[in-house]
Amino acid sequence: MVKIFIDPGHGGTDSGAVGNGLQEKDLTLQIAILLRNILLNEFEDVELQLSRTSDQTVSLNQRTNAANNWNADYYLSIHVNAGGGTGFESYIYPGVGAPTTTYRDQIHDEILAQVDFSNRGQKTANFHVLRETVMSALLTENGFVDRTEDAEKLKSSSFLSQIARGHANGLEVAFNLTRKPTTLYKVQIGAFSEKSNADQLANEAKSKGFETITLLRDSLYKVQIGAFASKENAEQLETRARNEGFEVIVYQE
Template sequence: MVKIFIDPGHGGTDPGASGNGLQEKHLTLQIALALRNILLDEYQNVSVQLSRTSDQTVSLTQRTNAANSWGADFYLSIHVNAGGGTGYEDYIYSGVGAPTSTYRNVIHEEILKVVDFRDRGKKTANFHVLRETVMPALLTENGFVDNTSDANKLKSSTFIQSIVRGHANGIARALNLSKKAAVLYKVQIGAFAEKAHADSLAAQAIAKGFDAIVMYRDSLYKVQIGAFSSKANAEALAQQAKNAGFDAFIYQD
């Protein structure tokens, strides 16, 4: 099991950087929560712990103590910058070598593949969360809230998702995480021993705008109207089908 500790910077009484209607503490938590979900949903043999899961005050010592006590394999501290610059940069502790530097190189590369930020480079610093952690640790700075161009990007949920995906891709590649087998959530509205009954129900569904198909499986003719990798999308279609009068349910395959 690979243990990944994610630290959304600031929080509670410490807002972090502010500018253009944005606060660092909210952005870092948004990124961290979404990153946790991707890692747990898409990769196997991964455990994730966060330093905070809400807008709460957590000291630097509490953050590093939690990661050290848990025995994390990797520590990621997520931040957003201020001070008049623009772009993305990251930090490791001064003087450390592999594997920390190797992890940082990979994550830096993967983030900038998918995020439209200027590359401010790979840096070192004597930050508490980098110095006091006993595992490889990286701190990322994702744009400047006091730069209008960066701030406008950070206000976009699509752009935030790109930041999240870049971090996830980098962590997965750096730590050699294995993808879970693909799971599909299928929406079914009927199952029959007679094919004619299934064909009739499929025709009714098509007449109401659903993309219905008949599949023979487990000795039954089953009427399916959709298959999704996202459970939420399957649930939305199932509700539409129920609203249209069909007895819909979701199963995994």
Template sequence: MKLYLDPGHGGSDSGASGNGLLEKNINLDIALRIRNTLVNSYENVEVLMSRTTDTTKSLQQRTDEANAWGADYFLSIHCNSFNGAAQGYEDYIHSNLSDSSLTASYQDILHTEVTRVNQLTNRGQKKANFHVLRESSMPALLTENGFIDNAQDANLMMQSTWRQTVAQGHVNGIAIAFNLQPKQNDTDILYKVIAGSFQSRDNAEERVAYLSGRGIDSFIGTVTISGELWYRVQAGAFSTRDSAEARLEEVQNAGVTDAYIVTEQKLTIVQTAVSN
């Protein structure tokens, strides 16, 4: 999946301003977090950004670049402003598109995921004739992440944790829309040191007692292999293989020659706190 990621404004064009903030800086910070989270967390993702620093780039340059690159999706990150009283989040697709279009379906998904976490008033899904939506040849979405001239929204924008949460909401939507697969890495794996596997629980308990007498803590777990129940003596679980191998060597030096390492996928439960 090829994402063209466009932090709105930049350089001589600061965008909106308010409460000591410049839109161009907020847009860039959120976009960089989107890029980093996507490429670090998902397989087969390429991200090309219209800018990665505070540089000036025309709207035509942005859409020309995305079209020439053959992007699968164009995502433009912005903040809003009005009269200081307006607040909240909204996003846009091009005004000529129907609600049943592919672009609209992507909007549905991203809107749901962003508003789930961003703590902003939901101003809805909208359509407009913005250049980046009109001139991009791929599905495109422009998100307006709060009103920079509103004190309540601006207070959130000032917080790096909020900007990361908003970035994650965008990432979650993209991952669902394009069926992205998470990367598997060492942080997703547990390395378990097994100090013996027995069909008799008594034998497993003897091994636990043997290890305890040599200063090594362990416990008995069970696993079913080919329909048969086995009692495994586990002497540690580690996030890195180096740590597991160090424990394995300790167990083997204690006289347990049939010890080994097994790898298992961690079960991760993610909880998202949503403020109303």
């Protein structure tokens, strides 16, 4: 079990950096919640705690004390920058060695692989959250709210999701996280003992615009028109197929 403490910077009366209609406290919380959801939904043996889950004021001492008292394995503080620059940078406490430096480099690289930010480099700083935590700690600065080109990206929910995905991918690499088995919702329109019958149905479905695959399972040739991680997407395809006159079942595998 890996215990990760996620710290969305600022909050409540402390807005953090502001610019272009954005407040740092709002962005950090959005990224942190997205990251939490990715880790909980996709990985096994991960325990999470957040310094805040709403727009509330939390002191620096409260943040680090919570992580230390919880005996977290890793402290990840998420921030957004200001000051006229552009791009992404990450910080650890000066003078620390491995594994903190290794974790930083891995997470840094994975974030940049996901987002269209210039690389401002891996840096050190005497920040409270890096100095007062007893576990390895990292602080990320995800773009500049007062830089128009960065701010336009940060206004996009999909871009914030990419930032969160980069953090998640970095944590996966750093801590060798195990992914949960993927459950797929499969949409099937027929099952036959004779392959020729399955091929005939598959050709009919193709003529109506469906992508098909015929699989031999349990001594039957099964015609499948889709497989989705999302049940909602599977049900949408099910409705479309029924409207075209096919008998449809949706099952999990």
